[in-house]
Amino acid sequence: MSEVHAARRARLRERCTAGGCAALVSRAANVRYLTDGAPPGAALLLAPDHDVLVLPREPWAEPERGWPPEGVEQVVLPSADGDCAVAAAELADRIGVQGLAVEEHHLTVARHRELARAAPRLRLTDLDRAVEQLRLVKEDDEIAALRVAAEITDHALGELLESILVGRTERHLALELERRLVDHGADSAAFPPHVGTGPNAGAPNHHPGDRRVEEGDFLTVCLGACYRGYRCEVGRTFVVGSEPASWQIELYELVFAAQRAGREALAPGAAYRDVDRAVRQVVDRAGHGDLLGSSVGHGVGLEIHEDPRLSPAAVGKLDACVPVTVEPGVYLPGRGGVRIDDTLVVRPVTDGGPELLTITTKELLAL
Amino acid sequence: MSEVHAARRARLRERCTAGGCAALVSRAANVRYLTDGAPPGAALLLAPDHDVLVLPREPWAEPERGWPPEGVEQVVLPSADGDCAVAAAELADRIGVQGLAVEEHHLTVARHRELARAAPRLRLTDLDRAVEQLRLVKEDDEIAALRVAAEITDHALGELLESILVGRTERHLALELERRLVDHGADSAAFPPHVGTGPNAGAPNHHPGDRRVEEGDFLTVCLGACYRGYRCEVGRTFVVGSEPASWQIELYELVFAAQRAGREALAPGAAYRDVDRAVRQVVDRAGHGDLLGSSVGHGVGLEIHEDPRLSPAAVGKLDACVPVTVEPGVYLPGRGGVRIDDTLVVRPVTDGGPELLTITTKELLAL
Numbered sequence: 001m002s003e004v005h006a007a008r009r010a011r012l013r014e015r016c017t018a019g020g021c022a023a024l025v026s027r028a029a030n031v032r033y034l035t036d037g038a039p040p041g042a043a044l045l046l047a048p049d050h051d052v053l054v055l056p057r058e059p060w061a062e063p064e065r066g067w068p069p070e071g072v073e074q075v076v077l078p079s080a081d082g083d084c085a086v087a088a089a090e091l092a093d094r095i096g097v098q099g100l101a102v103e104e105h106h107l108t109v110a111r112h113r114e115l116a117r118a119a120p121r122l123r124l125t126d127l128d129r130a131v132e133q134l135r136l137v138k139e140d141d142e143i144a145a146l147r148v149a150a151e152i153t154d155h156a157l158g159e160l161l162e163s164i165l166v167g168r169t170e171r172h173l174a175l176e177l178e179r180r181l182v183d184h185g186a187d188s189a190a191f192p193p194h195v196g197t198g199p200n201a202g203a204p205n206h207h208p209g210d211r212r213v214e215e216g217d218f219l220t221v222c223l224g225a226c227y228r229g230y231r232c233e234v235g236r237t238f239v240v241g242s243e244p245a246s247w248q249i250e251l252y253e254l255v256f257a258a259q260r261a262g263r264e265a266l267a268p269g270a271a272y273r274d275v276d277r278a279v280r281q282v283v284d285r286a287g288h289g290d291l292l293g294s295s296v297g298h299g300v301g302l303e304i305h306e307d308p309r310l311s312p313a314a315v316g317k318l319d320a321c322v323p324v325t326v327e328p329g330v331y332l333p334g335r336g337g338v339r340i341d342d343t344l345v346v347r348p349v350t351d352g353g354p355e356l357l358t359i360t361t362k363e364l365l366a367l
Numbered sequence: 368m369s370e371v372h373a374a375r376r377a378r379l380r381e382r383c384t385a386g387g388c389a390a391l392v393s394r395a396a397n398v399r400y401l402t403d404g405a406p407p408g409a410a411l412l413l414a415p416d417h418d419v420l421v422l423p424r425e426p427w428a429e430p431e432r433g434w435p436p437e438g439v440e441q442v443v444l445p446s447a448d449g450d451c452a453v454a455a456a457e458l459a460d461r462i463g464v465q466g467l468a469v470e471e472h473h474l475t476v477a478r479h480r481e482l483a484r485a486a487p488r489l490r491l492t493d494l495d496r497a498v499e500q501l502r503l504v505k506e507d508d509e510i511a512a513l514r515v516a517a518e519i520t521d522h523a524l525g526e527l528l529e530s531i532l533v534g535r536t537e538r539h540l541a542l543e544l545e546r547r548l549v550d551h552g553a554d555s556a557a558f559p560p561h562v563g564t565g566p567n568a569g570a571p572n573h574h575p576g577d578r579r580v581e582e583g584d585f586l587t588v589c590l591g592a593c594y595r596g597y598r599c600e601v602g603r604t605f606v607v608g609s610e611p612a613s614w615q616i617e618l619y620e621l622v623f624a625a626q627r628a629g630r631e632a633l634a635p636g637a638a639y640r641d642v643d644r645a646v647r648q649v650v651d652r653a654g655h656g657d658l659l660g661s662s663v664g665h666g667v668g669l670e671i672h673e674d675p676r677l678s679p680a681a682v683g684k685l686d687a688c689v690p691v692t693v694e695p696g697v698y699l700p701g702r703g704g705v706r707i708d709d710t711l712v713v714r715p716v717t718d719g720g721p722e723l724l725t726i727t728t729k730e731l732l733a734l
Binding site for chain 2: 039040057058079080081104105106107108109110111112113126171172175178179182188192204205207293294311312313
């Protein structure tokens with residue numbers, strides 16, 4: 001992997017170190033993207049002619065492969081109390097770069113002030129989301145990891161569907177999903193699984209609680225595996241026990257149609273907001289537009305929420321090899337709702353169109 | 368609970384709204400401390416004469432009790448894409464306060480810039496950790512919640528000790544601990560449980576992995592329940608299967624003595640760094656001082672890591688009713704290590720000295 005990471009650093013250096021400036025990367029997922037396996041708290045300084053990784057003093061478990069990253073000087077903090085980003089800024093000041101671009105969307109005001117104090121001769125500028133921009137389009141190895149993550153996720157969900165659900169609490173179903181993800185080879189769950197039953201089904205911001213699954217309930221689950229650091233998600237809604245009621249069928253078909261419209265809108269060159277609009281139009285037409293959330297999907301990768309955001313106000317266009325979720329949900333307060341969520345990779349029509357990673361059926365199953 | 372929260376807001380207002388200024392609280396745990404139950408993303412504006420809670424547009428599950436908070440005006444964001452803190456700043460600008468103190472240790476540079484843009488007539492100052500300072504000394508109800516959290520934690524750990532451990536992976540033991548916490552009534556785990564076996568036992572920053580428990584291993588576990596939002600932790604080290612080896616007994620006795628010294632140093636008026644030193648001296652004398660982490664304990668409450676930090680550089684003194692962990696660990700690379708971790712509440716000698724919340728035995732058990 002080390003050439004991959006060196007190539008990423010080279011791309012960032014090209015963009016950000018013009019005129020003798022250096023870039024300081026402190027956001028954990030960004031440091032990981034550029035070095036692989038650096039421990040939490042590490043900071044990466046990309047100077048025009050060399051790279052320095054500042055590591056915390058605490059001992060940590062080095063990755064088994066690809067460590068240390070080639071061509072990166074390593075410095076360990078002298079004190080256990082120190083801040084790697086501050087130490088990296090100090091170093092930049094000492095080696096005399098012309099300016100230092102820092103991640104203003106990540107650093108707090110207080111920490112930025114410490115950085116400025118540590119590098120009094122440097123002008124601090126904004127690196128902005130330059131690394132997040134690089135992370136947007138995934139390499140083959142990254143997509144391969146997402147594919148495995150999705151396969152694990154589908155397995156874990158499939159097993160749950162074969163078990164008896166009535167009488168079990170949301171909380172226990174969520175923990176069981178997490179265990180099954182790990183059983184099938186996930187590093188961990190990509191995020192704490194969501195489970196909602198009855199009036200909680202499909203409710204935004206609902207945390208799995210003590211409600212037990214009952215006959216006739218809607219049941220929504222949303223889960224994902226993290227595999228080699230890459231995170232995906234799948235979300236499905238089921239009816240428990242009996243034939244679905246007519247309002248349940250109606251609501252399900254609406255969300256299904258909206259989600260399909262979103263999936264079909266995924267293409268290289270499609271504007272983020274047009275994908276959102278494709279979904280929103282379907283729901284609007286049914287008079288439920290106000291019940292849709294603020295976005296209908298988002299990028300995934302080293303983090304479960306990455307750029308792009310598929311929302312009405314989002315600016316930008318999809319590229320090939322960008323993995324995103326399409327996950328509209330419509331929630332009727334007090335009755336419950338439906339969410340359908342897939343992870344897909346944007347591909348041109350010539351390659352067969354969007355690649356669906358999460359293949360669990362989207363039929364309305366009565367479990 | 369609502370008078371409790373009103374009293375907390377009154378205390379903050381007293382400290383921070385002199386001269387007609389307002390305070391803007393955006394850090395989630397701080398908003399929760401002052402309002403109870405506000406959803407993620409909410410922001411609280413404390414103006415000299417009234418309080419406004421800005422809520423995100425997304426629907427959310429209102430708490431069953433004590434909602435809405437009395438005496439707090441509620442405003443819901445007009446747009447689903449908005450930022451509650453930005454909207455609160457705009458509001459402060461409109462109602463014409465003299466200045467606005469914001470949480471510079473929480474807001475990113477980019478978000479702070481948006482706030483300044485939204486409130487062009489206001490001078491932004493630093494609220495700093497004013498709310499965290501209020502949160503330091505716990506009220507009776509908070510300590511009662513921590514006591515229940517500790518009881519749940521001890522139960523979950525006790526059950527694990529009665530089960531068969533050899534052959535099971537760290538990951539599965541961690542998931543089982545999480546499930547048992549929930550079984551015994553926790554809202555959730557306070558943090559993902561740590562489990563380390565053999566050479567991973569007691570390793571800092573180790574994540575539970577695929578290593579299976581073997582006879583003769585050290586086994587370290589660290590877990591905690593979250594109950595009504597309050598989080599505690601306990602950590603123990605065991606030997607698996609057989610009689611402990613002599614190096615294991617020696618290392619265990621060292622860490623046990625160090626941890627006891629730390630517990631005994633807890634008293635109202637004791638300097639944070641003196642508690643750290645009490646622990647460190649014991650480990651230093653055995654020649655292992657360099658293997659001790661950067662701090663030997665920390666406050667707990669609504670977050671698992673709160674002020675104070677018990678470390679060599681920490682400035683300040685303990686008060687009565689401050690709950691802290693005492694958790695030294697010594698790790699021998701390649702061989703494994705020992706960590707012993709308790710949650711205690713600082714109490715004066717006249718009240719019987721520090722109150723131990725996590726009562727699981729600290730004998731070296733061979734399981």
